[in-house]
Amino acid sequence: MTEMLQPKVVLFWVFLAAPSFCHLAITRAQITDPSEVSALKSIKNSLVDPQNKLKNWRSGDPCTSSWTGVICYNSTLSDGYLHVKELQLLGRNLSGTLAPELGQLSYMQILDVMWNSINGSIPKEIGNITSLVLLLLNGNKLSGHLPEELGYLPNLNRIQIDQNQISGPVPKSFAFLNTTKHFHMNNNSLSGQIPHELSRLPNLVHLLLDNNNLSGPLPPELSQMPNLLILQLDNNNFSGSSIPSSYGSITQLLKLSLRNCSLQGSVPDLSRISQLGYLDLSWNQLTGPIPSSKLSNNITTIDLSHNLLNGSIPANFSGLPDLQILSLDHNNLTGSVPSNVWQNIVFTGNRSLYLDFQNNSLTNISSPLNPPASVTIMLYGNPVCANANGLNIVQYCQAQVLQIPGGTSSSKINCPPCPTDKTYEYNPLSPFSCFCAVPLGVGYRLKSPGFTDFRPYYDDFEEYLTSGLKLALYQLEIANFIWEEGPRLRMNLKLFPNNSIFNASEVLQITSMFTGWLIPDSDIFGPYELINFTLGSYESELNPSKSSLKTGAIVGIVLGAVAFAATLSAIVTIIIIRRHSRYQAVSKKRSLSRLAIKIDGVKSFTFEEMAAATSNFSDSTQVGQGGYGKVYRGVLADGIVVAIKRAQQGSLQGSKEFCTEIELLSRLHHRNLVALLGYCDEEDEQMLVYEFMPNGTLRDHLSPRSKEPLNFSMRLRIALGSARGILYLHTEADPPIFHRDIKATNILLDSKFVAKVADFGLSRLAPIPTAEGTTPGHVSTVVKGTPGYLDPEYFLTHKLTDKSDVYSLGVVFLELLTGMQPISHGKNIVREVAMASQSGMTFSVIDKRMGSYPSECVEKFLSLALMCCQDETDARPSMMEVVRELEVIWRLTPEADAGLSESTATEASKTATPTTSSSLEMAAPNHPFVSSDVSGSDLLSGVMPNITPR
CATH class of the missing domain: 1.10.510.10 (Transferase(Phosphotransferase) domain 1)
Known part of the structure; x- marks a missing residue:
């Protein structure tokens, strides 16, 4: 009888104590981690803020008082504190230096100090922020060398240090940035060779190292990058180096730009690059003939000018439907001027084609030139101009400089003035006549576009950007666009609300889409950079009053505290019921959710999916067995081959290993660690799903x-x-x-x-540091x-x-x-x-x-x-x-x-040396996940402490 009453008695005390838990939660939740508060103050002291943009950093709590540019997680983490998630200081006219204390913001995901005047070196302590996803330092006056420590950021997606004064080599440690997709390090003073170790990067898509002082041979190994789309190395000094022939096997490449790099040798055969859209090898010392094999139909730009190329212009330049520019000027080309390059090109709207053949040795024209009006041909400096023999080509023989036009919005509306209490403007594209609205201005630049003339892609860009921002087409106006050195395409955009004004949440959503790089990449438009926001009347929306934030924060904290108390009560209840169930001999059913493990980025599979993947766990799919259980080769519904590790039912050891591996592998990402794809935890079953290793152990x-x-x-x-x-x-x-x-x-x-x-x-x-700050050298544990x-x-x-x-x-x-x-x-x-x-x-x-x-x-x-x-x-x-x-x-x-x-x-x-199991269809005799341990596993002290958020 006492045993039966025990749970009710304990539950009574739990609910009686709930208000005190709630009070404790509120007290803890209102404050930012003290170490991060101290770090932010040090960061402020290292910066020079002439316009007093960070004036509210002087008092209050960073998270609950909404310090300018400080964005925190919307709830406390496992230690009961609020933590800084983003530091957004774009274009705030700051100078001074970056404080080493930045490394103490250990939960931060975005560090953005773009377009300021910050000088000094990049603190190596940034390498301690293992949660960092975006490192955005471009457009400052930073100098010194790149810290090796930046190469050990396991979650880094994007590193932008361009347009600074950084010198020294590219660290070889950057080869460990296995999750990084974007290296934007152009317009600095980097020197030395490009490390061939970068070829190990599995996810890199954009490698922008142009406008530096890099030297030495081009690494052939860069061709081994499985996802490289843009290789842009212009204006470096690879003197004596040739273009590796292996670059012709970067089959997924969209853009290859090696302008003014002191390159020698021949032009490689690039015909196997099926999606190549932009090729610039100009201003080098390339010799020999132009390859006669045809380039991709996606090609828009071919610039081989200012080299030492000889031979004739091959016929393969005809029949390229997207071609905008073919520049072969200042070479030693001979033979005839091709008259069919514009074949298969449809000229509509602003579609143009520029053919620059100036300053070669072209002697004749194979047939009379009769190009469409949209085709510009430049022949100045060729013998054919002096010996025209009656050909009507005078207009093509004038010296010209190739210039691609920019543009401005041509829409004009004759309407009465808009109200003046806010920064109203007429939206020229609105479906409503003379409709006044407050736009949000965006300074925007395409860093490496896949074309030379934007005008044919104008409509495509509007569709791309508005769909990424989830806006209607009429809500975007491209006020103007202009080509800048690079070539880069600078735009001033205006985003108009559906009604007369965006509300605060809409403004925050739009700005976060830009600052978090959440707009999907585009093959043709390439990477973009955010220059500025012109906020106008929205300035107050991005810096709301402290009182409103505090009220909202308190409401959220109270609700969170109530949820905390309820959750704690439920946990205590479950513990008591489970303990009581032992006396009642009730069967236990393990559940991942009841173990309170939260897993991000790991898929939860159903038992039915696992059974279907393994033909109902057929013996024919079994590839191993160990103390944990059996391992099966499975094929998921999308065709991905996986290894499924199935725990023996009722195995306590299996339960512990199950939790441990999920807790660890869900946050570990490295080329030399097996990847956990998912798990299954239902029907009294526990299974782990990994990438399949076809060559076994x-x-x-x-x-x-x-x-x-x-x-x-x-x-x-x-x-x-x-x-x-x-x-x-x-x-x-x-x-x-x-x-x-x-x-x-x-x-x-x-x-x-x-x-x-x-x-x-x-x-x-x-081991983790003790209260005294020392770190033990070992962990005491059962062997x-x-x-x-x-x-x-x-x-x-x-x-x-x-x-x-x-x-x-x-x-x-x-x-x-x-x-x-x-x-x-x-x-x-x-x-x-x-x-x-x-x-x-x-x-x-x-x-x-x-x-x-x-x-x-x-x-x-x-x-x-x-x-x-x-x-x-x-x-x-x-x-x-x-x-x-x-x-x-x-x-x-x-x-x-x-x-x-x-x-x-x-x-x-x-x-x-061929192997015995090189195919995905062959199973290894002893599978990767089979263990022959003589002892079981234990949990990581019960709970994983301070798991880095994702």
């Missing part, structure tokens, strides 16, 4: 049963990829992570044999892991450190070199290899199936492996040192000496 390929063993360069690349993945866990994850179960079966190989670290079921968070890979010191002391992962990886290195297993027939791989090394018999233990190998590289690799496997923690290198040493060893390989990148070397190795 590393252990598969080291096994004597492997028909095609890995050669040395592939093994070294796998070692380097694995080390980089673990280095990310140790130094770039927030908070850092100790894997705790690194082994050959947890290193997966994708279709290109890129190594990816998997299975985070045993992982632990690295978990796999025999043969366990760090001896961790085994004896139960102290887990980052060097524990170094030891385990060292064992994997020894496996790569010897093909042996960690423990086999009573022998330990570390002891056996160490004894062979000490006795001068190193090469006796090297895997003979590896084939020929460079002895110096093998010796260095083996020495590194043994250093990693030292018994004493302090004697082992750090993971950063491991990565650096592996990179040194790679540079000693014949592949590196031959100029091959790591990925190129892999492709070559695959050609020489």
Whole structure:
């Protein structure tokens, strides 16, 4: 009877205590994190604010008092404080410097100080803001070098530092920006070579490095970027370099601009680039004939002027329906002037075609020129003009300078004056006659458009921008547009409301679309930059009164506090009911939602979807099995091949690993870490869905049963990829992570044999700083892991450190070199290899199936492996040192000496050494996610602390 009454009694006290919880929530929710308040004050002190734009930064709370440019999360996070989400200081006439304390805004996603006059260097501490998505520093007076630390921002989507005075090299660490899509670093003083390591960037679409002091050869490896759309390197000095022929295989490229780069050699064959729309190779020293193969039908601009090209103008320039400009002036071209370039072009509206053949050696015209009025032909400086032989070409032989026109809005309305109490104007495109409204002005610039003449794309641009902003066509007026140096297209836009004025939420929505870069990219219009907002009467809308904000904030806080109390009561209730249910023998059904795990960016699948993907978990789709459960190869409804890890029903170990892996992998993104795609948590089932690794585990390929063993360069690349993945866990994850179960079966190989670290079921968070500010060097925990890979010191002391992962990886290195297993027939791989090394018999233990190998590289690799496997923690290198040493060893390989990148070397190795499972349709005999652990997993101390928001 007492047991039955217990839940009711406790619930009574819970609800009785609810008001005090509510009061506590309100007290905590009203304030910004004190460390961030202190940081903002330091930022203010480092800036010079002559127009007093930041005057309200002097008092009140940053989040609840709405400090200018400070945008916070709309609710408290796990620590009970409000946190800064965005710092928006676009065009506020600020100077001074950027304070290092910016790095303390550890939850910030957008840092925008564009178009000010800020000087000094970029603080390296910005590299601490692991949640940062947009880094927008362009249009200032920043100088100094780019900090290496910026290359370790795991969530960065866009880095804009253009139009500053930044010098020095492009850091090689930028090759780790695996989520970054936009590199806008033009118009600075960057020097040195473009790092070939940038070729590893999987998501980069725009690489803008024009107008710098870059030198050295163009890296051929840039052709390996899988998503590169724009490569713009104009006005650098790649003296003596040629255009790599591999650039002709960047099949997805939309724009290639290498103007004035001191390039030599020939024009490469670019006919395989099926979507190429813009080609500018002008003002170089290119020689030889123009390739005769036809370019993409999407091409709008071909500029090969001011080179040393010879031969005739090929016929492939005809039949290009979108061509706007063909500029071949100032070359050594001979033969006839083509008369059919405008073939298949429909000239309507403002559609024009410019053909600049000036200052060549063209001697005749194959047939009489009779172009449409919209075609401009320039022949000045050719022999054909002096020997016209009766041809009526005088109008084409005048010296001309090619100029593409801009434009202004031509709409004029004769209406009575608008009211003057606000910044009213007539909307010339409104369906209502003489309709006055207050526009929002936007200074806007296309940074790398895919055309040279905007006029034919005017209507398309209006459709593109209004659909992105969810406005009607008549709400946008392009007041004017003008071409600027670059070439870049500057516009002044006016956005009109449906009624006479936008309300506050509409203004905020429109501005956030621009400042958050939420308008989708366009292939033809390319990347844009925001220059300014002309707010007019909307100035007060973006800086509302403190009182209204405070009222709204208090209402939100009260509602949040009530929700907090209700949620807390529900949690206590669930705990009591679950405890009581043990006595009643009620079956437990696990639920992800009841574990209070919030997962962003990870899809929730239904049981039916998982069953359909695996033919109802047919044995034919099973590819592995371990202590956790079974692993299946599945095909989702959209055709994506996945690996589905299904927990054994009733497995407590499975439940813990399930939570741990989701909590970790949902926020880890690195090329060398396996990607979690989703999960299923229903029908008493728990499943994890990963990207499928068609080449299985590393252990598969080291096994004597492997028909095609890995050669040395592939093994070294796998070692380097694995080390980089673990280095990310140790130094770039927030908070850092100790894997705790690194082994050959947890290193997966994708279709290109890129190594990816998997299975985070045993992982632990690295120690966090104490109240005194010190960080312990270890985590005390029950020993978990796999025999043969366990760090001896961790085994004896139960102290887990980052060097524990170094030891385990060292064992994997020894496996790569010897093909042996960690423990086999009573022998330990570390002891056996160490004894062979000490006795001068190193090469006796090297895997003979590896084939020929460079002895110096093998010796260095083996020495590194043994250093990693030292018994004493302090004697082992750090993971950063491991990565650096592996990179040194790679540079000693014949592949590196031959100029091959790591990925190129892999492709070559695959050609020489085919694998047993290179197709997505082939399942590995032992699947990536199968674990042979002898012990279970534990939760990360129950709850993940301070998860970085997304």
